[in-house]
Amino acid sequence: MPPGLLSLDPESRDPARAALNRIVALCAAVMRGAEGVVAAVAALLGAVPPVSYAWLGPAVAVNLSWTALFVWTALRHGLPSRLMAGELVVTGAFCLAQGRLVVAEATVGGASWIAVLVTMTILLASITWRARAAVPAGLALAGAHLAGAELAGFAGGAFTFGIHLLQIAATVTLMTLLRRSAGLADAALARLRAAQKESAVLRARRADERMQYSRVHDTVLNTLTTIGAGGAAATSRTLREQAASDLGELERIAAGTAATGGAVDLGEVLSGVAGRSALSVAAELRPQTVPRHVAEAFAGAAAEALTNVARHAGVGEARLRCDGAAGRVLVEVIDAGGGFDRARVPEGRFGLRRSIVERMESVGGGAGVESGAGGTRVTLWWSP
Template sequence: MGSLAVVAAVLGVVPPVSVAWLAPMLAVHLLWTALFLRVLLREGPLPRWLVAGDVAITVALCLAQRHLVAEEALDSGSSFVAGLVTMTIVVAGVAWSARVAVPVGLVVAGAYLAGVRIASPTHDVAGTLGIHLVQLLAIVMLMTLLRRAVASTDRFLRERARAEIVLMVDGLRREDELKQISSIHETSLHTLTMVGMGTYDAPSPTLRAQVADDLTALEKLRDTPLADPSPIALDTLLDQVAGRASGLDVHRELTPETVPGDVAERFARAVSEALANVALHAGVREAELISSRSGGEIRVEVADAGRGFDQERLPPDRFGVRGSILEAMRSLPGGGAEISSGAHGTRVRLWWRP
C-alpha cells in the first residue's frame, strides 16, 4: 500500500497539487515504507517507534492535503492519503493494544477530516470518515480476539509441557524405586534361597541378623514407599526434554547429576520453553544444551545462533520467557536465571545451588 500510494500520488499531480510539498513528503514516506519492508523480511515484531513514525507521517499527510491531493480525489475519498489512513489504522491495531490503538486511530481519522476541511470546507467526507471508523473497530476487535486466543494457546501448551515433564519425572522416580525394590527383593530372595537349600542346618546369629535386616527394609518400603522421593537424574531428564524438541537438532553435553524432583522439574520446564522459543522465533534449526557443575552450583545453558530479541519489548501476554524460564528458576530457593540476546544469538543460563 505504501508503494501504491507513491505511484498514485505521482499520477495525481495536477493543480492545485504542489510538487514542492509532495516530493519531500513522499520521500519520507518511501523511507518509512522501506523500513517496514526490512522489518517484514526479518520476520520480527513491528517496533513501536516505527509504528509511531508511520502515524506521525500519515497525520502530516492528512493535514497537508490541500497541497497534495487534487479536488476530484477529495470529492470521491479515493486519494492516496485516504488509503494510507486505512493502512495506518490497521498497522496501529496490529502493533498496539486496544487502549492505545483506538485513540491513535481516532487521531488519524480526525486528522484526515481536518485536512479535507482545510483543503475545501464544502467537501463532504462523512462517508470516508465512517469507513475509517469501521476499519478501526474491526481491526481492534480482531486483534483483541487473536491476542486472547494466543494467550489461551500459550497457557494450554505450557500446561501440556508441564504435564509431560511431570510424567517424565515420575517415570524416572518409578524406575529408581523399581531398582531399589529389585535390590531388596534379590537380597531377601537370596536369604530365603540359602535357607531352603539347607545352608544353615542349625540356628545361626548371622542368618538371624540378615533376616532382621531384610524384614526391616521390607517394612520400611511398605510403610513409606514415597515419603522420601528419590533424586532425579537431571541429565537423563534434560536428554528426554531435548529429544522432544520438535523441528530442532539439539547438540547435548550433559554432565551426570542428580537433583531433587522439584528442582529437576524447574530445570526441565525452563529448558523446554527455551528450546520451543528457538524453534519458533530464532530462525535456526540447531541449538546447544549444556549442563555442568562448578563450585557446588549446577548450571544448565541453552544457546542458539539465531536472531535475538529484546526482552524489554516482549508483549505482556507472552508468558513463556517471564514465567516458564525466569520466574520458575528465580522462585526456586538457590536458583536463578538470566537471558542474554543479540545479533549473534540467544543464551539462556539457569543455575541452582543445593
Template sequence: MTPAHDALDRITARCGAAMRTTVAVVGGAAALVGIVPPVRPAPVVVAVLVSVGWSAVFAWVAATTGLRGWLMTVDLAVTAVLCLAQGTLVAGPILPGGLSWVAGLATMSIVVANFAWRPPVAVPAGLVVVGAHLTGARWAEAADGGLVPAGIQVVQVVATAALMTVLRRAATAADATLAAARAAQQAAEAERARRADEREQNRRMHDTVLATLVTIGTGGVPASSGMLRERAATELTLIGQVGRTLRADETVALDAHLRAAGAPAGLPVDWHLAACPTRAPVAAAVTGATVEALANVTRHARATRVEARLSTDDGRIRVEITDDGAGFDPGRVPVHRYGVREAIVGRMRSVGGDAEVRSTVGRGTTVLLWWPR
C-alpha cells in the first residue's frame, strides 16, 4: 500500500486537468481576440476548437482515471503541432518573449508531463515540446528567433522535474512511515489480543481449578468424594480447552447460559432471568463473572439467601447478585487477590462492560454487572 503516493497522484491529476483546461480556454479566447492580418481567422478558429475540445477530453480522463501514458502522449503531440504552426496561428508582434497563447499551452504540457512521469521520461518529453516551439518560432521568423521562450521553457522543464522529485521522495518517506506505523499497530493489537486471551484463561483457571485446589488443601472435600472426582474430570476438560476462543459473531441465550452454569453445591439461589440473546463472548464474560460472584458467596459470605436477577433495558444487559451474608470492606481487599479484580471486573471490561461490588460488613453484598458500559 502506498497511500501517500496515491494521494499525490490524485492531486496532480486533478491539478493537471484544471490547469490544462484553464489555459486552453483562456488561451483560446486570447487567440480569437488577437486575430490580425496576416493571420487568417479560419486556421485560428480550428486550432482553438481542437485545443479546447482536447482539453475537455484530457480533463475528464485525468480526473476519472489519472494521468495515463497514452493521454500524455496525445497531449504532447497536439501541443507540438500547435507550436510548429505558430506562424499561422499567432500574430508576429506577439511571438517574441513567449507571450502567445501557444506558448502558454507549451508551458502547461511541460508541467503536466512532469506530474505524470518521472524525470527520465518527463524531461525528454518536455524538451520535445521546447524544440517544437523553437522550430515553430523560427519558421514564423519571430524577432527573438524563439530563443527567449525556449530558455524559459528549459528552466520550467528542470524546475518542475526537481519539484516533483522532491514531492515523490517525500511521499515515499511518508509511505514508509505509515507502513511502519501500521506494522507497529498490528503488533500492538496482536499483543493486546494475546494478553486478553491469557487473562481470560487465567480467570477460567481461577474460577475452577484453583478454587478446587484450595478446597482440597483446606480439607473441605474428602479425597474419596465422588463429587471431587467428577469436578476434577470437568476441570481437566477445561484445561484441555485452554487457547480456544469463542466465535465473536455467534448469538446465544444469556439466560440459558446462566441457568446451565447454576451455582456451587449447597448454595440456594433465587433466579430471576429475563430472556436475553447476546453475542457469545459477552454471554461467556457475564456468565463467568456471575459464577465467580456466586462462588465468592459460598466461600466467604455465610449467606442464607442469594438472589440473581438478569434484566435488559434499551439493549443494556444488567445482572445483579445480592446476598444477606457477612459482607466485607471492598477497600481492604489485598491488591494481589485475583477474584473480584480480574474474574469479575476484569472479565466484564474485556468485552466492553463493567462491574461493581457493593458491600458492608454485616449487611451483605451486591455485585452489579452490566454491558455495554
C-alpha cells in the first residue's frame, strides 16, 4: 500500500489501521458532502456586486459536481491519493479566483465560503496523507488562498493564513497520534495472533502425543495386562494374532502412516475386536459404514471397554452390539458384573477417560457409562 493511501480493504493484515481507514473515509465523505452543499448555498446567497453570476455560476456547478464525485469515490474506494490531489486543485483554483467569487466584506476573519472550503481541504489532506505530504499540501493551499486575497486586494489575508497554519498543525498532529495508536494496536494483535498460533501448534502436538499413548495403551499394554492377569496362554492362537496386530500398530506409529482415509464396515472392525478379546463376547453387529478413522476410534474404545470388563467386572463374558438409530451409529459394551461407582474413578485414570471418552470425542462422537449392581453398559456414539 503506497504511503498515505487510505484503503477500505477489509482483509488488511492490520485490522486497526483498516478500521481507522474505513471510519475516516466515511467521515470524509459526509463532511465534504455537507461542506460542498453549504458552500454552494453561501456562495449564491452572497452573490452581490461586484460578484458576477458569469463567474459564480460555473464555480458553483464545478463545486457541486466535484463534491458528488468526491463523496461517491470515498464511499466506494476510500481516499486514494489522486482524489486528494483533485481536491487540492479544485480548491486551489477557487482560492486564486476568489476576487471574482466573493465580496470583500465576506473575507473578514476568514468567513468566506472559499476560506471555509480551504479549512475542509486541509483536514482532508491530513487524514489522507501522512505529515510529510499533508503539511506541504496544506501550506501550498494556504499560500494559494493568501495569494488570491492579495491579488483581489482583500484585507485580512495574513490573519486567515495564520488560522490555516494552526489548522494544519492541529489536524496533522491529531492524525499522527491516531495512526500511531492504530499501529500499536495492530502490533499487539500481531503478537496475539503469533501466540495463538504457537499455542495451537503445541495443542496439536500434545493431542498427537495423547493419541499415540492411547494407541499404545489400547494395543500393547492391553495385551501385556491380559497376559499378566493369566487371561491368555502363551500358546494361544488369539494371543499370537493379537501380538501380530500390536506389532503392526507399533510399526505404523513409528512410521506415522496409520491409515485414516476411506470408509469401512464398522461391524467387521468390531468383529475383529471381539475375536481378540480374552472374554467370551456375544457380538450383535449390524453393518455400519463409517470413515476409517471413526472406525478406529470405535474399535479402540470398545477394546478398552472389554479390557475393563476382563480386569474389573469379575465375569468372563460380555455383549458387544453395533446398530444405527436416528442418524447415529451406536456401539454398546455390556456386562453383568458387579459394576462400579463412576464418581470414585480417579481423575487421571487413563483407560476410561482417555481411551474411551476422549477417543470418541476426538472424532466428533461421544461416550457414556452406566454402571450399577446389575452390571455396566458403555455406550459409544457418532453422527455422520
